[in-house]
Amino acid sequence: MLVRIVKMGFHEDRIEEFLENFEDIKSEIRNFEGCQFLELYRDKDNTNRFFTYSYWKNEAALENYRNSELFENVWAETKILFNEKPEAWSVDKIYSLH
Template sequence: MIRIVKLTMDPARSAEFEALFATRQEAIRHYPGCSHLELWKDRSHIGVYFTYSIWDGQDSLDDYRHSPLFADVWAAIKGWFTGKPEAWSLDDRTPHLP
């Protein structure tokens, strides 16, 4: 399952957010059920980020979202948002070659 989350931050907090993400990314990437994690930065809008992650399924994502790791990250950044986070859970339907 692919998960994309749009995070709209106070532009003054952008560097702080990127630094925090850098310190937590490996822990999130190695969380059980997560096989991939990237942080993308919008080229036109300062403070707009997207996380792109791949999970074994909804249960794995839910386990992470109820974990102390998620709670720690969320507590640190929730006051930095200038817009409501938006999230999409998607299935990859791209035909893959053997």
């Protein structure tokens, strides 16, 4: 399993637009083949900063999503709202406590 963390900062006046877009598309992302989990977080101190946290079956599944029409549309709608360059990390989960 691959864990993908993406940090995004938005212009203050575009946050609601981002949240509405995410609400509309979140199920499609989560149901994309190979996506096993999806969450959205908001920074407590810098409230214009958000993080997506997702699990992917493997790197190929993530790459299939990143090369899909769905991602192309999501990214086109999202990137115009940024106030800073997004950052992304692909990590392996080492341990989890439940």
